Amino acid sequence: MTDTETGTVAGAFGEAVAEALRAGTRAPSPHNTQPWLFATRDAEIDVVLDESRVLAVCDPDGREAVLACGAAVLNIRLALARGGLSCAVSVLPDRRHPELLATLRAGVGRPPSADDVRLADVIETRHTNRRPFAESPVPSAVRHALTRAASEEGAGLALLTDPASFDTFAALLRRAEHVQRHDPAFTTELAAWSHHGERRDGVPLSAGGPRGKDEAALALRDFGGAFGGDTDKAAREFERQPLVAVLTTPGDTRRDAVRAGQALQRVLLTATASGLQASFLAQPLEVPRTRAELRTLLGGAHHPQAALRLGYGHPGTPTPRRGLDDVLLGVREARGS
Ligand SMILES: Cc1cc2nc3c(=O)[nH]c(=O)nc-3n(C[C@H](O)[C@H](O)[C@H](O)COP(=O)(O)O)c2cc1C
Structure with a gap:
């Protein structure tokens, strides 16, 4: 009715x-x-x-x-x-x-x-967790569960476990992060969606992570950057080898993106149910040139749709809806x- x-x-x-x-x-x-x-x-x-x-x-x-x-x-x-x-x-x-x-x-x-x-x-x-994770490795049974979750929804999940792929990904991430940080239109948009907790959309400061040391392997998006002066933003040590996973689809159409979104969420929920924390590393997927290079790194057949950093840590902070x-x-x- x-x-x-x-x-x-x-x-x-x-x-x-x-x-x-x-x-x-x-x-x-x-x-x-x-x-x-x-x-x-x-x-x-x-x-x-x-x-x-x-x-x-x-x-x-x-x-x-x-x-x-x-x-x-x-x-x-x-x-x-x-x-x-x-x-x-x-x-x-x-x-x-x-x-x-x-x-x-x-x-x-x-x-x-x-x-x-x-x-x-x-x-x-399930919350995005931008804080440092423990150094503990993700056991292979859990890794299999994550890749199975992606394939159940018709997507692939490449785990960058070999040092060469990890290092190449980290370099692409740093390059893309650099491009975005130096684009005033990007930083203005980011600041417009960052806030102190007074809204029901956007990212509250409480969900941001501390700034990583400059030599940190992976650059995380800085949702607190617009405000500065936060005591929690002293540079902190991040884990050296998180598990980096890249979700891929055979095509790159809107239909593929709907499929990728379902696969992404199945991977994230499987991670959460397995006691893992996750954050996104989307920068290299948002800059067309680094997205193309990431595709090449993964063998060139499939299209990268999302990249995640996975590991063990304290629970993440909720964001509003x-x-x-x-x-x-x-x-x-x-x-x-
Ligand atoms: C496609 C996509 C890309 C994202 N990229 C990033 C990112 O690069 N860095 C980041 O810190 N969070 C990223 N996020 C996480 C969102 O900021 C987060 O989902 C949102 O703030 C809601 O918080 P929650 O995931 O804790 O519910 C991304 C989320 C999606 C779906």
């Missing part, structure tokens, strides 16, 4: 859908832009790209925003599964509306798998009419 104006679904089924949408909003997104809108209609959920929230400088073609929406799709799928609902996903169902990224159709009567429950249970506790009222569209708006 649907209210035709708001698209709200009534009853226990509606509550399960609302719960799933709340899980969708917990997905990661570049600069915490939360570039998704949802619409519900009976048992269907539309996931729509909010183009007004695409980062014009950092993500001009919206690839990362689509990844974020793909991550939200996986959260919704898992939350529905935990609620005992089946879910069929149609990616880019309407050629006339490329901003309509996916339509999910919920159905009754599917007991959740143990894996669905395990991953759905950590949606709330907008409420469902802010992200729910009426049905007609979702279909652009």
Whole structure:
């Protein structure tokens, strides 16, 4: 039973859908832009790209925003599964509306798998962690679980465990970070999405990490840079050999990005459920030249979509989210009419 104006679904089924949408909003997104809108209609959920929230400088073609929406799709799928609902996903169902990224159709009567429950249970506790990790290596069983998570969603996960690949990646990261840091448009955009905790989007200072020493292997994005003077920002020692993982897809279309987003989130939730912390190393993927070089480093066949730093550490800090009222569209708006 649907209210035709708001698209709200009534009853226990509606509550399960609302719960799933709340899980969708917990997905990661570049600069915490939360570039998704949802619409519900009976048992269907539309996931729509909010183009007004695409980062014009950092993500001009919206690839990362689509990844974020793909991550939200996986959260919704898992939350529905935990609620005992089946879910069929149609990616880019309407050629006339490329901003309509996916339509999910919920159905009754599917007991959740143990894996669905395990991953759905950590949606709330997964946080990007920009702090130093311990030096402890990630055991091979956990590495296998991460690569399996990516392949379950049709993506690849390259683990840069050999020193030469790691060093080349670190050099690309430093180059891309340098390009972005010296681009006033990039730093202005970053500062516009960094804050002291007063907003429900953007990255609060509390979620930033300390500055790494200049000789640190991996350059992390500095979300506190706009404010300076923070006592926690004294240079700190980061782990020397974190596990770096690069998510890849066979193609580089919008459809691939929706798939990559779901794979990214399955990898992140698998990491969280395995006791790992993760942060993103997106800089080399955001600068076209270093993205092309990273692709070559990985053998040239597949396209890098996201890079992660994984390791053991204290739990990360939550970031805010907008409420469902802010992200729910009426049905007609979702279909652009
Ligand atoms: C595609 C993508 C790229 C990202 N790139 C970076 C990055 O380069 N550096 C960083 O510190 N965080 C990055 N993030 C993490 C976001 O800032 C983070 O997801 C957001 O602030 C919400 O916080 P949460 O992940 O803790 O929920 C990225 C996230 C996504 C989805």
